[in-house]
Amino acid sequence: MELRVLNYFLTVAREGNFSRAAEKLHLSQPTLSRQIKDIEEEYGKVLLIREPRRIILTDEGELLRRRAEEILSLVEKTEGELLSSEKSISGDIRIGAGESVNFSLVMQVAKEIRQSYPNIRFHIISGDGETTLKRLERGLIDFGYVYGDLDPSKYSQLSLPAQDRWGVLINKQNKLTKKKSISPADLWNQPLLLSRQTLSPSTHGDELLNWLGKPLEELNITGSYSLLYNASIMVRENLGCAIAFANIINTTGSDICYRPLKPKIIASPLIAWKKNQVFSKASQVFLEALQEKFHTKSASH
Known part of the structure; x- marks a missing residue:
């Protein structure tokens, strides 16, 4: 399958309409429709359900959409690395990261790099730890800002001099706000909102x-979330209490508040990359700057 045709399919999937996609690609609608039909015939799969005003992806079509995004992203990344010159280091650095105030440590280094190499661009791809490691494994990102114990045979890592403390976001109508800290028993009968990262054994x-002292099936789990901002809205609407890192959501003057867990639970972030990773010049410069900044020796990539 040609990259050009993959791009055609991805554009149709994103636009949800052949007319808009054809206009964006500067093709006639019959030509575009024929290209997609050729893919379906080549693989013997129906990728799109064609309705009068929209298209719907089948399961096979959804799979191809995800793979097309990954493939075209890798192509774009590789082209940028190949075009980077020796004299003027440039290019894109992609970092996968979850939500943490300590991510600012990484961005401080990015700022310093940009002062010396203004043509280096940083792209932050949000996601929980499990998603970030999958993207790292597939080569979709260069670095991951993650937590937990990583497989040393697969990843190199650099510890950061920071800690995140776990706590709970609570609606101020909840009686738990009277407490200065939250113990496990306080949450056993509370409606709880958990992030995917909270549920992952490989992270937290x-x-x-x-710490909770009970299996999930004995807790009152009322929902889950990927981004804490969205969870904070759920907390405001009294859908539950969200277990999360401190200081991500500004609760000043809000109808929600934060209380730390007791006994205390902390997590230490790290920067990870694939073992034997072949870095672009831009990514290599960034890694060396991180290592120098944090004075931490890490395994060779």
Whole structure:
């Protein structure tokens, strides 16, 4: 399958309409429709359900959409690396990261890099730890800002001099706001909102479940979230209490508040990259700057 045709399919999937996609691609609608039909015939799969005013992706079409995004992203990344010159280092650095105030440590280094190399661009791809590691494994990002114990045979890592403390976002109508800190028993009968990262054994799941002292099926889990901002809206609407890192959501003057967990639980962030990673010049410069900044020796990439 040609990259050109992959781009055609991805544009149709994103636009949800052949007319708009054809206009964006500067093709006639019959030509575009024929190209997509050729893919379906080549693989013997129906990728799109064609309705009068829209298209709907089948399961196979959704799979191809995800793979097309990954493939075209890798192509774009590779082209940028190949075009980077020796004299003027430039290019794109992609960092996968979850939500943490300590991510500012990484961005401080990015700022310093930009002062010396203004043609280096940084792209932050949000996601929980599990998603970030998958993207790292597939080569869709250069670095991951993650937590937990990583497989040393697959990843190199650089510890950051920071800690995140776990706590709970609570609606001020909840009686728990009278407490200065929250113990496990305080949450056993409370409606809880958990992030995917909270539930992942490879990041924080085991530690938090051990702290809670009960299996998930015995807790009142009312929802989950990927971004804490969205969870904070759920807390405001009294849908539950959200277990999360401190200081991500500004609760000043708000109808929600934050209370730390007791006994205290903390997590230490790290920067990870694939073992034997072949870095672009821009990514290599960034890694060396991180290592120098934090005075931490890490395994060779």
